[in-house]
Amino acid sequence: MSSLIEFQNVCKYYQMGDTTVKAADHISFQVRKGEFVAIVGQSGSGKSTCMNIIGCLDVPTSGLYLLDGQDVGRMDKNQLAAIRNKMLGFIFQQYNLLPKLTLQENVEVPLMYAGIPKAERHERSRIALEMVGLGDKLRHKPMQLSGGQQQRVSIARALAGDPAVILADEPTGALDSHTGREVLTMLQQLHAAGNTVVLITHDNSIAVQAQRIIRLEDGHVVYDGDAHAPEAVVTPNMAGRGIAK
Amino acid sequence: MSLTETFQLAFKNIQGSKMRTFLTMLGIIIGVCAVIVIVGLGNGMQGYIEDSFADMGTDSLTVMIMGRGSSRSVSEEEMYELVAENQETLKLISPTVSVSFPPKIGSDTTSSSVSGVSEDYFTMKGYEIAQGRGIQYMDIESRANVCVVGQYLNMAYFGGNAVGQTLKLGSKSFIIVGVMAAETDDLEEGGTDDCVFLPYSTAARMSFTGAISNYTITVQDRDNISDAITVVENALYQIFEDDDAYSVISMSEMLDTMNSMVNMIIYILAGIAAISLVVGGIGIMNIMLVSVTERTREIGIRKALGARESAIMRQFVIEAATTSSLGGLLGIALGFGLSAVATTVIARVMPDTPITVSPSMAAVLLAFGVSTAIGVVFGYLPAKKAAALNPIDALRYD
Incomplete structure (x- = not known):
């Protein structure tokens, strides 16, 4: 099976005053179509940088990022916007719904930027909201919903565009453990239905819900393998040293 | 989107x-x-x-003669000649002599405007006579003490039967020979219909100097009014050789x-x-x-x-x-x-x-x-x- 996401020696450097911060330092991995991968790391490990690059919100300083075989690093802003629109479905920690729009309108936003006609947009957004169990609240505003429900709307929004990759950035971070579990179950269902899911988290207990874990530390990959292997969840620092040796 | x-x-x-x-x-x-x-x-x-x-007429010029010292002036015959010689641009002329005596009707004094004009003046201004007759050439020749009054005076002081009655200007009595048709819808004091016209020769004799210094001239074509002004100004310059001695104003120029x-x-x-x-x-x-x-x-x-x-x-x-x-x-x-x-x-x-x-x-x-x-x-x-x-x-x- 060909890889959908391919990182080859991806580096991302930031200049902060006189020092260069290496947020991502020669990161390489591949994600195949249909996988459920968790990218885990403490803050400052480079997972947010990875997420921004995978999400085509940012481009690497050096190295190659291929998304479905396309070199994202060479794209201009408009091409990046188009590829975000077509290939990626974002699920954010803070849901990031637009408060003035109804649930249905929120789900339609990416479809609108894709230029899909109104009738088809209505249909697809309705189906997506029904899939997450909110088919009876199409005309509600996000503020009328609980956190878990809002996150389900953002899942619906991510799904509606039928993206190649669903990118979830700390999707349970703002939720209590019960609703958090519901959201994770939903992601697992999406994976079971054949979607490629990339989950970014700092929480091992959430990461193990995935199939595979990529652990980052100080901008390096320190573990890449089965989520259920014991090394996947050992204390980061010790595991880091162990693998490095 | x-x-x-x-x-x-x-x-x-x-x-x-x-x-x-x-x-x-x-x-x-x-x-x-x-x-x-x-x-x-x-x-x-x-x-x-x-x-x-538009009430005052945009096809007319007003000529004012200030004269040059006391030696040079222009007579009304010369002015009439000027217009007669330039018939391709100028149409009619009338001296206009304003009289400063307020009309007295019985024991009332009115504030009507009083001017001495020629027999052509009513044609020039498009005024119509409703009763009686207008100013005639003979009135001017004989310096007759006759006048034409506006509709306001007719209605307000004579009950609509002004012809044949008299009014006084200064010490002289004038016989009203005609009444103008109403120019405006509402007859009011100080309006266009509150006026008295007499022969200019009579009016000139009543004024202090006895000279005629104002003329109204109508033009053939109101769109070429500036040509008409030039014609009059050139003729007057030949007489006075000084352009401060006269002034020619047109209503349309003033309007502009x-x-x-x-x-x-x-x-x-x-x-x-x-x-x-x-x-x-x-x-x-x-x-x-x-x-x-x-x-x-x-x-x-x-x-x-x-x-x-x-x-x-x-x-x-x-x-x-x-x-x-x-x-x-x-x-x-x-x-x-x-x-x-x-x-x-x-x-x-x-x-x-x-x-x-x-x-x-x-x-x-x-x-x-x-x-x-x-x-x-x-x-x-x-x-x-x-x-x-x-x-x-x-x-x-x-």
């Missing part, structure tokens, strides 16, 4: 913050309203001036001068009002900049979900333009309202000069166009700022 959807989104955002949008628009509303009322007032004043001048003066005042006032449009535009820019900052997160979300810079740009420019053109529309409505109020107030305060404040279509279209353009121009900078936001930073913004 289609253009209609962008407009719908703009309206949604405007609806979401009505008070703020209204305050943002206020500058534009006031500016547009002021421009419309001022231009309307200008139109009204121009209309009023044109009407007043008055109109351009009114126009200039209106342009200056409208220009001042237009400054408030610019201030209003800056207000819109200010609020849009605040709005961009407030909606940084929204912009980040939209960009993450695939909005191109051009889509964000368009959204903000259209929102600014919608706000300002909505302000323009409200300003136009308010301008029409204020114009109506101003017309009523002017009619109430100055009943003699009823000026109709009539906003012109051109001013309305211009005001709307300018207010929309202001939205686009002043919305551009905030929109550019919004479009240029980095989606990563914008998403993280609280």
Whole structure:
């Protein structure tokens, strides 16, 4: 099976005053179509940088990022916007719904930027909201919903565009453990239905819900393998040293 | 995202913050309203001036002879000759001698205007005789003590039967031989119909110097009135060899001068009002900049979900333009309202000069166009700022 996401020696450097911060330092991995991968790391490990690059919100300083075989690093802003629109479905920690729009309108936003006609947009957004169990609240505003429900709307929004990759950035971070579990179950269902899911988290207990874990530390990959292997969840620092040796 | 959807989104955002949008628009509303009322007032004043001048006749010249010392003057025969020699441009001439004695009718003294004119004067001015006869050549030859009165005097002092009655000017008695037809609908004291005309020869004898210094000349073609002025001026220069000794004025020239003066005042006032449009535009820019900052997160979300810079740009420019053109529309409505109020107030305060404040279509279209353009121009900078936001930073913004 060909890889959908391919990182080859991806580096991302930031200049902060006189020092260069290496947020991502020669990161390489591949994600195949249909996988459920968790990218885990403490803050400052480079997972947010990875997420921004995978999400085509940012481009690497050096190295190659291929998304479905396309070199994202060479794209201009408009091409990046188009590829975000077509290939990626974002699920954010803070849901990031637009408060003035109804649930249905929120789900339609990416479809609108894709230029899909109104009738088809209505249909697809309705189906997506029904899939997450909110088919009876199409005309509600996000503020009328609980956190878990809002996150389900953002899942619906991510799904509606039928993206190649669903990118979830700390999707349970703002939720209590019960609703958090519901959201994770939903992601697992999406994976079971054949979607490629990339989950970014700092929480091992959430990461193990995935199939595979990529652990980052100080901008390096320190573990890449089965989520259920014991090394996947050992204390980061010790595991880091162990693998490095 | 289609253009209609962008407009719908703009309206949604405007609806979401009505008070703020209204305050943002206020500058534009006031500016547009002021421009419309001022231009309307200008139109009204121009209309009023044109009407007043049309009464006086735009096809006539007024010639005033000041003379050069006491030695040189021009006789009325010379003036008549001048007109006779230039029949291709000039039509008729009448001396006009104003008499300073107020008419006395019985024991009443009126404030009517009294002038001495020739037998042609009524034809020149288009006045009609309703009763009796007009001034005739024989009256002038014989310096007869006869006069023609306006309809106002006829109705107010003679009960409609003025012909055959008398009035006194100074110590002389004049027999009323004719009554003019009413020139205006409402006969009033001091109006056009409150007048007395007598033979100019009689009037000249009553004046202190006995000389005739004013003439009215009508022209063949009112569009070539400046040619006629040149003809008269050249002839007079040959007599006096000094252009301070006479002056030739045409009503249409005076009308032009008055109109351009009114126009200039209106342009200056409208220009001042237009400054408030610019201030209003800056207000819109200010609020849009605040709005961009407030909606940084929204912009980040939209960009993450695939909005191109051009889509964000368009959204903000259209929102600014919608706000300002909505302000323009409200300003136009308010301008029409204020114009109506101003017309009523002017009619109430100055009943003699009823000026109709009539906003012109051109001013309305211009005001709307300018207010929309202001939205686009002043919305551009905030929109550019919004479009240029980095989606990563914008998403993280609280």
